Amino acid sequence: MPKEVRLPQLGQTMEEGTIVTALVKVGDTVKKGDVLFEIETDKATLEMESPAEGFVRKILIEVGQTVPVGTPVLILGRQDEEISQSYIDSLTGSETSTVSPSPVKKSSSSSAAIPASSSPAQQPASPPAPGAAALPEGTRVICLPQLGQTMEEGTIVTVLIQVGDEVKKGDVLFEIETDKATLEMESPAAGFVKAVLAEVGQTLPINTPILILADKEVEIAQACIDSIKSGGPATATPSPQAPVPTTAQPPTAAATTPIATGGRVFASPRAKMVAAQLGLDLARISASSGAVRITEADVRKAAQGGIAPAATMATVSAKYGLGQRIAINRLQRIVGEKMLLSKQTIPCFYLNIQVDMTELVKLRTRMNKSGDVKISFNDFIIKAVAMGLRHYPIMTGRLDGDHIQMAETIDIGLAISTDLGLVAPIVKNTGAKSLREIAVYCQGLIDRARTEKLSLDDLTGGCITVSNLGGFGIDSFIPIVVPGQTSILGVGRINDVCLPMDGNIMVRKVMNLNLSVDHKVANGADAAQFLDFVKKALEHTDNFTQ
Amino acid sequence: MNLQVEDMRTKAVPAIASLMKQGTITLNNVKDWLRTMYEIRFFEDQVFELLGQNLIKGASHLYAGQEAVATGACAAIQMGDVIGSTHRGHGHCGAIGNKYAQDDQTRQAHWNRMMAELMGRQTGYCGGRGGSMHIADVKHGNLGSTGIVGGNIPNAVGAALAERYKQDNAVVVSFFGDGATNTGAFHESMNMASVLKVPLIVIIENNLYGMSVPFFGSPVEGAGCAANIEHIAQRSAAYGVPAKIIDGQDVVAVFLAVREAADYARKNQQMIMIEAKTYRWYGHSRSDPRVYRTKEEEKAWKERDPIAVLSKKLLEEQLCTQQELDAIRDRADATIKAATQFGLDSPWPDASELAKDVYVIETYPESLIADEKTASAQVMKATEAFETAVKTLTGQTKKEITEKAKEKIRTEFGMNVLLMKEAIIEAQAEEMRRDKNVIIEGEDVGIYGGAYGATKGLLQEFGAKRVIDTAISEAAIVGAAVGASLRGLRPIAELMYVDFITISMDQLMHNGAFNRYMFGGHAKVPMVIRTEGGVGRCIAAHHSKSLEPWLVNVPGLYVVMPSTPYDAKGLLKAAIRSDNPVVYIEHKATYGQAGAVPAQEYIIPLGVADVKRAGKDVTIVTYSRQTMFCLAAAKELAEKHGIEAEVIDLRTLKPMDIDTVAASVKKTGRLMTVAESFCMCGTGPEIVRRLIEYKFPDGYTGFDYLDTPPVNLAAADVPPPMSEPLENASIPTPDKIIAAVKAMM
Known part of the structure; x- marks a missing residue:
């Protein structure tokens, strides 16, 4: 199958490139990474590497030509593969409209990300090639996205839509289990479901088409659907929105700013310092127009605009190299000091309990399908904790001289990992909030945390913090009490477990809760009853539907 | 004027016994002179040897041969009088120290400290900071010695000026060599001392050579010539002061001449010049092969060794036996040997105290610094109010308006306008x-x-x-x-x-x-x-x-x-x-x-900068008149361009208040320096260097806080031109400052 290679963006400001040298000719065999052309950009002359392996079947541009980024420049194929003129025409005639609306990706992966196709018609806007099953205009083939850096395939756990459903951008389509966690896959676009190509239990490689969306009236021939299913022409719209992990972690976002393609990033010392403090990658920040280096203002703008991708754990670890020395930013220093203070001054005991989440998982699926507000597991847990605290006020206690002072209102902290580090803003007056209000409030907190807009008030107070590492595949962990609070709840992942039930062995969705408690305030019996209450609150889903 | 140079060498020097009879001196005085001369001689011989062994490093200009001058002169002056020395100063330092040493122990300690100083030890007179050329015991009226030939003479004039002003009846003796008398400092000093009528005795030790150049010719072929007069004392006519020429090898002659000169200076509050003809046994320094003078000349002078001259007198006048003289010699030898051992046993200076004593440490109370900041802000307001008042008040004349404005400031701020x-x-x-x-x-x-x-x-x-x-x-x-x-x-x-x-x-x-x-x-x-x-x-x-x-x-x-x-x-x-x-x-x-200036008494601490305008966008560090230019520029930047510049007036360049600069750059991220001096290795680049190296308590440096490259505005690298447009073009002006700040944003 032929495969076109397009001019990649080789630098942040590159809009077009001039072919200086062609280092391959028709018939050559190239490996991935071989240099194909020397390209002169606005900044420098750079080498363009082959994104794939194959034989050069056609070179679409000439030395000296200046073409925009995304222009097809070369066709790779099998050794003696015939390249149809119509395919070539489709490439050369529509290069500008072929640029995917998805976020700009690394040049080396732009072609590789498009699934293999036996048909030359790979571009949605290109005219259908004769003989191939054509997709009507406006049709979008949704593929299984890469939901984490190490994800190679995913298992469909739940299908939340069916043919005929209208979906909005951001609606959850599937729950997908990866090597790390069970995650929600959101729709990258709006439309009507024309075909669901994946079934529950199926394990598929990433970029496999799993859904077809189109306008309401559009009819899609079964042949076409089959063709796509079997690797036919696909409007391979990579999902721009990765699913929200079932934790309060900010979602993984694809890079929305071009990544500098190697070379030194010029930034002022102050910009470097601020970027390090905010945990931002300078390579993802652009200098303002006409400037030769990134300044503090650029970094702050990037931080506020959320341009820099929020790091998942996977990218956090990839940010650093072995042997590298990194500055401790302000936030991390505060975290360290607080945790040390906690360990030194708070004598803790630790309780563990398992919660059967089977019913809640179902309830949540139902609620999210119909409701206008997406509710996360954390929202349920926070609600349950708030109910528990109302019943066991001692768990809101704070040591005050020779007294224990119960809190006036039930305020619950939510641990959020952001680019900047760990923060635990407070869901104020949780006790008075409905589940839906909690969900809205939490989403606001997460957004503010990600964009460094948390106020001092957001960070003040609280009787307990909820910390959820389930999204990272953690079964169970023991968190450290935030000084000033009474306890902290560590939430693990929801896992299928065989449980004896009514004389049978049942597969149930089980979640671990760990509670670390300040023994100066509460004793084991208090805390145990509280934790048991939370467990039961989560298991009796009626609590959330009344 | 009728000032004659009196050549004392033509007159007979009175016998020691007759001087004793007159009560001018005692035998013990004379024996002590001999001892001092021996000590200086042995000290110099020892130094020469130690230089060879590398136990003393650096330069050492030896005084051997000239001992009678320092010994006789220091003996002739009174306690409380002052001397000034030169790079060939071991004799002066040795003799003045002996004068103040009341017992043998103090005397030994004195020579110990001298030797230790030459060896660069902690126990030396200057803690190893000065060495051979700057050895001094300032508390015993020694102004110290300079390494620059002629450089010590103006200091002696100033010291004599002080003694005159204080009216404490002290005189100043300034020693220097023939070489110094051809420097500008000599001429300026002699003239000033004469005009200002200060009690100064200059003792020119004419040892005939300024390093290798003979003062007045030499029989050695190829040797040059430093002056066209044989006797330096003749130059006294140019300054209208009396002068004498004396035999510098005869300590008795030196003593009598300096005693008389000191009396003259003290009584008349006037300077007097003495030229002592003498000779150095060693070369200019250890490395000097002495090719510029003949062996015959050296031999002839050595026959008039000051120690031999005095010993001969004592023997001939039967005031001492040879044994007594030998005993004096041996005692001096023992003193110097002990001093040498003391030096060798002494510790080296501690490198951690390298920077000690560059300055007298001066601090100001925190409250003074804080109060001054408040006062300065008030003064800025008052000055602004004055400027406004001058523009808005009315009157017949400018002077009347100004006076009205001044009165307004006095009433409103309690400040004068000066x-x-x-x-x-x-x-x-x-x-x-x-x-x-x-x-x-x-x-x-x-x-x-x-x-x-x-x-x-x-x-x-x-x-x-x-x-x-x-x-x-x-x-x-x-x-x-x-x-x-x-x-x-x-x-x-x-x-x-x-x-x-x-x-x-x-x-x-x-x-x-x-x-x-x-x-x-x-x-x-x-x-x-x-x-x-x-x-x-x-x-x-x-x-x-x-x-x-x-x-x-x-x-x-x-x-x-x-x-x-x-x-x-x-x-x-x-x-x-x-x-x-x-x-x-x-x-x-x-x-x-x-x-505006406060009516009450105040001082402004040195080394404390003044933030003359607060701002958040760029830090401008400046001083002197450029502060006014920067303030004008900052005003326009704020009013027309929305840029808030912080203007820091350093006020004191050294010590430099880099703390204030760094705190400001931490806030603004941008640093501009504005100075009217040349840029290369100038004050602006220095401010930048200090800022970059500045360490904040948070572990970051000034460098880390910079968001743009620092900019230095300074004088163009041209000799300041006369023509006004060129003059203006050569320095920073408000328009240039504005443009440069805008370019930084």
Whole structure:
């Protein structure tokens, strides 16, 4: 199958490139990474590497030509593969409209990300090639996205839509289990479901088409659907929105700013310092127009605009190299000091309990399908904790001289990992909030945390913090009490477990809760009853539907 | 005038016995002279040997052969009198130390400290800071010695000026060689000493050679010639002072001549010149092969070895036996041997104390610094109010309007409005009333009132003894200030233009700034050099420079440059009170600048910058007149461009208040320096360097906080041109500052 290679963006400001040298000719065999052309950009002359392996079947541009980024420049194929003129025409005639609306990706992966196709018609806007099953205009083939850096395939756990459903951008389509966690896959676009190509239990490689969306009236021939299913022409719209992990972690976002393609990033010392403090990658920040280096203002703008991708754990670890020395930013220093203070001054005991989440998982699926507000597991847990605290006020206690002072209102902290580090803003007056209000409030907190807009008030107070590492595949962990609070709840992942039930062995969705408690305030019996209450609150889903 | 050079060598020197009979001297005195001469000789022989063994390093100019001069002269003066020495000074230091040593133990300790100093040990007179060329025991009336030939003479003039002013009946003896008499410093000093009528005895030790060049020819073929007169004493006619030529090999002759000269100087408060003909046994220094003089000449002089001359007298007059003389010799030998051992056993100086005693440590109470900040802000407001009042008030004449405006400021702020020059006059007058040790000297400071009117009225109030007009002799003006301050005065020396400081740089740096350190922290030089600089009057390259970068490059100096009348007064008062030498540079274009000045007494701490305008976008660090330019630029930047510049007036360049600069850059991320001096290795680049290296408590450096490359605005690298458009083009101006700030944003 032929495969076109397009001019990649080789630098942040590159809009077009001039072919200086062609280092391959028709018939050559190239490996991935071989240099194909020397390209002169606005900044420098750079080498363009082959994104794939194959034989050069056609070179679409000439030395000296200046073409925009995304222009097809070369066709790779099998050794003696015939390249149809119509395919070539489709490439050369529509290069500008072929640029995917998805976020700009690394040049080396732009072609590789498009699934293999036996048909030359790979571009949605290109005219259908004769003989191939054509997709009507406006049709979008949704593929299984890469939901984490190490994800190679995913298992469909739940299908939340069916043919005929209208979906909005951001609606959850599937729950997908990866090597790390069970995650929600959101729709990258709006439309009507024309075909669901994946079934529950199926394990598929990433970029496999799993859904077809189109306008309401559009009819899609079964042949076409089959063709796509079997690797036919696909409007391979990579999902721009990765699913929200079932934790309060900010979602993984694809890079929305071009990544500098190697070379030194010029930034002022102050910009470097601020970027390090905010945990931002300078390579993802652009200098303002006409400037030769990134300044503090650029970094702050990037931080506020959320341009820099929020790091998942996977990218956090990839940010650093072995042997590298990194500055401790302000936030991390505060975290360290607080945790040390906690360990030194708070004598803790630790309780563990398992919660059967089977019913809640179902309830949540139902609620999210119909409701206008997406509710996360954390929202349920926070609600349950708030109910528990109302019943066991001692768990809101704070040591005050020779007294224990119960809190006036039930305020619950939510641990959020952001680019900047760990923060635990407070869901104020949780006790008075409905589940839906909690969900809205939490989403606001997460957004503010990600964009460094948390106020001092957001960070003040609280009787307990909820910390959820389930999204990272953690079964169970023991968190450290935030000084000033009474306890902290560590939430693990929801896992299928065989449980004896009514004389049978049942597969149930089980979640671990760990509670670390300040023994100066509460004793084991208090805390145990509280934790048991939370467990039961989560298991009796009626609590959330009344 | 009828001043004759009296050649004492033509007259017979009285017998020792007759002098004893007259009660002029005792036998013990004479024996002690012999002992001193032996000690100096053995010391020098020992040093020569130790140099060869590398146990003493560096330069050593040996005094052997000339012992009678130092010994006789120091014996002839009184306790409390002062001497000034040279690079060939071991004899002077040895003899004056012996004079004050009341017992053998003190005497041994004295030689120990001398030897240790030459070896560079902690226990030396100067803690190893000075060594051979700067050995001094300043507390025994020794002004110290200079390595620059002729450089010590102006200091002696200043010391004599101080002794005269203090009326304590002390005289100053200035030793120097024939070589020094061809320097400008010699001429300036002799002239100034003569004119100012100071009790100074100059003893020219004419050992016939300035290094290798004979003063008045040599039989050796190829040897040059330094002067066209044989007797240096003949030069006394040029200064209208009496002079004598004496036999420098005969300690009795030296003693009698110096005693008489000291009497003359003391009684007449006048200088006198003595030329002692003498000879150095060794070369100029250890490496000198002495090819410029003949063996016959050396032999002839050695036959007149001062030790032999005196020994012979004592034997011939039957005042001593050979055994007694041998005993004196052996005792001196033992003293020097013990001193050598002491030196070798002494510890090296601690490198952690490397920077100790460069300055007299001066601190100001935190409250003073804080209060001054408040006062400064008030003054800014008052000055602004004055400027507004001048624009808005009405009156018949400008003067009337100004007076009305001044009255308004007095009423509203309790402050006077002074011109820069008035503030400078006030500061000096107040300090002179406060401390009688404050005197002023310089060109035109008296009846003329200073070239820029900054000493006007002071002669009338304080008289010619305290406000001293001098000849145009910049080296002597500054050197005399150094000497006077070494002797307890707080002189203010005015140099009409900072450009003229080039003439006095040796005095300012080597003596003014370095003395304290070289003399192991035992001296202090509390003088102020008041001068002015900058362009603005179209007086071209010899009268328009800003040379503060030269001066901040001198360890030991403070450099102060005020920008407003308030700063000028408070800083000058603090400078006068400082125990460190301060160069205080006014700007020639600011003498007429008016500004509010508190009515009550105040000083402004040295080394504390003033934030003259707060801002968040860029830090502009400046000083002197450029502060006014920067403030004007900052105003326009804020009003027309929305850029808030913070303007920091350093006020004191050295010590530099980098803390204030760093705190500001931490806030703004941008640093611009604006100075009127040349940029290369200048004050702006220095500020940048300090900022970049600055360490904040949070672990970051000033470098980390920079968001743009620092910008230095400074004078163009051209000699200041005369023509006004060129002059303006050569320095930063408000429009250039505005453009440069905008380019940084």
